[in-house]
Amino acid sequence: MVNPDIEIETLAEFDQVAARGSLSGYRIQSVNLLERTFALLAADTSTAVFxxxxxxxxxxxxxxxxxxxxFPPVPDLPFNPYRGLLYTPEELFTGLRDGYEATPDAEAYAWFQETKSDGDVFSSMLRSVHDDAISDALDEHLAGARVVGVMGGHAMARGGTHYRGAAELGRALTRSGLTVATGGGPGAMEAANLGAYLAPAPDEALAEALELLAKAPSFAPSVSEWAGxxxxxxxxxxxxxxxxxxxTWFYGHEPPNAFAGHIAKYFAxxxxxxxxLARSTAGVVFLPGAAGTVQEIFDNATPNYxxxxxxxxxxxxxxxxxxxxxxxxxxxxxxxARGxxxxxxxxxxxxxxxxxxxLASMS
Structure with a gap:
């Protein structure tokens, strides 16, 4: 008999299931069980996957x-390939006070740079396992949500009118009940996530926030100041x-922005x-951009066609x-689109x- 929900991703979920005496058939993802030896010895764990x-x-x-x-933990990795939950900004930017280079995000990018062309099947397998786990966590997080994607260029600087407009868009979409999803980077992507972040705040909060951000208009030359x-x-x-x-760490020289509450970061x-694009079921908005945004327009148009x-x-x-x-x-x-x-x-x-x-006229 298959369990209706067989994934266990937190210690609280583990305790709840283990208390019933059987973990058979469950998939337990990246849960520290060093202090749950008695529960493991007492429970039926046949056909479980750890x-x-x-x-x-x-x-x-x-x-x-x-x-x-x-599947035991993999030592000496700057990321967890089996993780069951999405990243948070706090997690990726841990250690920012000591400089961006010391953060888990920067360390994962450095590992990727070292291994992406070394031909080691183990490295490529770890990247694939990680990305599949992220996709699973993303599907779970967005289940039932009306998602609208906001695409746009990474070069849009903080403090400009276009940045403000993208932030106002993210705020308006969030206040209308939609979940904003972006490419997670700087520029227009950050602006849309910023607007979503400030949606519960008074309208005047956005102007004040833009003044604070304008002190570090770009992630170059200092990611640390930009993220700070x-x-x-x-x-x-x-x-x-x-x-x-x-x-994505594929473009890891562009750091993730800190305004998305949940971050699905990929190697591929x-x-x-x-x-x-596939998860933006309520629509996709394309702000002015260059090659990447043009690619996204036609990547999205193909399944629609x-x-x-x-x-x-x-x-x-x-x-x-x-x-x-x-x-x-x-x-x-x-x-x-014609016809x-x-x-x-x-x-x-x-x-x-x-x-x-x-969007409303087409929904």
Whole structure:
């Protein structure tokens, strides 16, 4: 008999299930069980799977004898490939006071740089296991949510009018009941996550936050100062709204922003891009950007073009001059959409103020 929910990702969940006397068939992800030896010895653990769970040697021997599969923790890694939950900004930026280079985020990027081309199947396997665990955690976190993706360029500096507009958009979408998801990096992505974070705060909080952030307008030359300014905003308004950031160590020179409440960080950029767009079921907003944003437009358009059983998710491009003259993606998108189900699900607007109404008209 298959359990309806077989994943255990916290010690509290483990205690609840173990108290019933059987862990058979469960998947226990990255739970420290060093102090749960008695529970492991007493419970039926047949067909259970333990992924990166520290346990005492006698407990490990017992569960293996029961027929459980045990994948032990991997030593000397700057990340946990078996993690069951998404990252938080506090976790990725631990140690920021000693400089960004000392944080888990920077250390994971350094490991990736060292191993991405070494041909070691073990390294590539660890990256794949990690990314699959992140996808699983992301699906669980977003279950039942109405997700709208906000895409845009990483070069958008804090303090500018475009940054403010992206923040106002993130705030408006969050206040309307949608969950904002971005690529999780700096620029337009950070701005949208910032707006979502400040959604519960009074309107005037955004102007004050923008002043604080403008002291470090870019992550170059100092990621430490850039991230420090973000955490100063978080300290000023500690009860922020939630949103999701989905960055990648493939572009690890661009740090994740600290305003996404939950961060799904990947090693494989293709997995990250596809996952972000596929999970944006309430629509995708494309702010002015360059090559990466253009790629995302047509990555999103492709499944919409072939959709035949339901309605494609809405696509809204912001910035008429940008998408018709500077980078004319809109005419090509229109040509693709003509005669397809997606034709009534695409829109071009002049400003972010028009986005909520455009999405509502297509929902």
């Amino acid at each position: 992924l990166g769970c520290p346990m005492e040697p006698d407990a490990a021997a017992k569960v293996r004898a029961d027929g459980a599969l045990v 300014a973000a955490f100063a905003v978080r300290e000023r308004w500690p009860a922020g709204g939630d949103s999701v950031g989905i960055p 950029n293709a997995t990250r891009e596809d996952g972000l 072939y959709e035949s059983r339901g309605e494609p998710a809405p696509m809204v491009l912001v910035g008429r001059a940008h998408w018709t003259e500077h980078l004319p993606a809109w005419p090509l998108l229109q040509a693709l 397809r189900a997606m034709e009534s699900r695409i829109a071009l607007v002049d400003s972010v103020d028009e986005v909520p109404d455009a």
